[in-house]
Amino acid sequence: MSASEVDNPFFARVWTWMASHEPESVKRLRRENLAGLSGRVLEVGAGTGTNFALYPDTVTEVVAVEPERRLAVHAQQAAATAAVPVTVSTETVEQFSAGEPFDAAVCSLVLCSVDDPDQVVRQLLSLLKPGGELRYFEHVASSGARGRLQKVADATVWPRMAGNCHAHRHTEQTIVGAGFTVSGARREWVMPAWVPVPTSEIAIGRAVKPA
Secondary structure (H helix, E strand, O other): OOOOOEOOHHHHHHHHHHHOOOOHHHHHHHHHHHOOOOEEEEEEOOOOOOOHHHOOOOEEEEEEEOOEHHHHHHHHHHHHOOOOOEEEEOOOOOOOOOOOOEEEEEEEOOOOOOOOHHHHHHHHHHHEEEEEEEEEEEEOOOOHHHHHHHHHHHHOOHHHHOOOOOOOOOHHHHHHHOOOEEEEEEEEEOOOOOOOOOOOEEEEEEEEOOO
């Protein structure tokens, strides 16, 4: 296996099942995250290609990065039936390079699982055109008792069970720290607040690379 590949068979099986049983609340947020995009789009951590069918027809090309080889197989199958042209790469985003900059980048439930989110978001900034957008839909750090639960989960079994997912990440701070300007961001619960799952709270928003 090369350094650019990710091998996580347990998580790949779990995520494949979860992706095929996503609740409408999550699908609605995926659609919102992609609405209004146009031109060339880089999607990071495409998983099984759940987003591919949701891209608007104003998108001319999607380059999707998915280094987990089992998930990439599903993503390639989804790409074959997508309404917009989609190419799936098995490189990691840290190693990905593009000949020309993208109009937008999309992150959906992925920045929680990369080893170095600061590096990844800086890389995305470098791959975008001036004025280009980062659309994000991500698990984020909660406060209070939920935040304490997240910290315990991150320090114990959660990353090993959930494909390196870290629930208590301050993703919006990371995006701003990389040089993006965030606009139109908000938080939502994808599960009832009383359910003791560390990834129930998400942030969805739009960030822009300065022109």
